[in-house]
Amino acid sequence: MTGPTVPMATEPEPAAGWAPTRALGRAVLLAGLLLVAGVLLGRVDLIVLAAPFALGTAYALRRRPTALPQVWISEGEDGPLVEGGDVTAAVSVGNPDTVDYDLVVVRSRVSPWLRIDRAGFALDGAVTDMPPAGTTPTGTTPTGGAAPAGGRGRSIADRPFVTAVPTGTVADLELAGHAMRWGRHPVGPAGARVATAGGLLVSRAVLTEPVRVRVYPRTEPFEAVEAMPRAAGLVGAxxxxxxxxxxxxxxxxxxxxxxxxxxxxxxxxxxxxxxxxxxxxxxxDAEVVVLLDVLAEAGRSGGVGGAASVLDTTVRATAAIAEHYLHRGDRVSLLEYGPAARRLRPAAGRRQYLTVLEWLLDVHVHPSSHEPYDQVFGPQLLSSDALVVVLTPLLDERSAQMLARLARAGRFVVAVDTLPTNLTAPKNQGWAEVAYRLWRLDRDVMIGQLREHGVPVVRWAGAGSLDQVLRDVARLATAPRVGGR
Structure with missing residues (x-):
């Protein structure tokens, strides 16, 4: 991944942004002391001894730099990136000056959810694996060791890397690894410092803004073969x-x-x-409204293949449900139950599925004391014939009240429990364990009350999660309905 050739500087300018190094100070000081001592003491040998330092410094400074290095970040061209897929990026350093850069130190920050396993420099198309600065070159690409669970360990890209960049060329620090979680993950900011003139001059740090890599959620297997409660469109399956x-x-x-x-x-x-x-x-066709409860979060995300938090389960299940129904020709819309009240209009087809994936990248938990029901379910925003699939951890009483209000309004509602099953009670913290058990009992009572209101509550379990409950909802749809809207 090599960037374009950097054009040569044609008109020399003052060396702004460059500063002398300690090596230049030591060379000038040593040569000056030897020359002064030789003149005062009348010793020719001291003058001869000072000559190499003076001539070497003058020769190194004969061509001074006139331009700062150029730094930019480019993303790999591998198509849509999904959780667990390979991610590539490059931090490029260009030399637009008329002198060679003897030493370039590059360092970049990378999101902990992008586990970078390999890093190496490419100069004019030739890739050269480089060890991080301060390590012993081994001729192999540094691995950095195994990262802790969840991919949140320190990436090897966080260390400084060094190379040399001749005039008019570009050096690319190639980064390759795996995407461990969905979202928009930054690569950068990145910075570079350059030493030239034999290490006598050094540039100030040149920084560049980060580039965000889009990682789409991995679609969990999902299949629902039951009929929709009330299909209202003109065409469909x-x-x-x-x-x-x-x-x-x-x-x-x-x-x-x-x-x-x-x-x-x-x-x-x-x-x-x-x-x-x-x-x-x-x-x-039918309209499916997927409602995402973003009022609360629980559990800790372990990335792809690890433990899933409430937000992880919500986003991945939404992607799976949307993919299934859009593939069948139905219309799918998305709603956030939270203070932001984000929504995605109903549509069908492949284009809508790509829009759904893009929309899900910006899903975040928004705790708030505000009741968002009237803001989310405004007039004429929810079709009376739509199937409403609510993904909620049922951690907030407002979520249960929202489900009950939708059921009383005569909507076809299915609640999907997204609370992780591996939550454990805190140990050795006084009454915390007893409080946790009481909270569990209270939550079970709340789920029972929702079922009494006609809201089926099922736990998300991938394929077949909603088959039985959709069968019950379809049967209820044919029965006489009581209640106002």
Missing amino acids: HHSRRPGEGGELAGVRIFAPGDRLRRIDWRVSLRARQLHVAATLSDR
């Missing part, structure tokens, strides 16, 4: 209760004006001595 042109047989009826001839059931017509046609149900 679900069989509605309305007669129309579809593939589901609804019965046989007498021929009426407007019926197609290919629908005539000749066996029944000959037996009844009157034309009969086969009646079908129309195929219609």
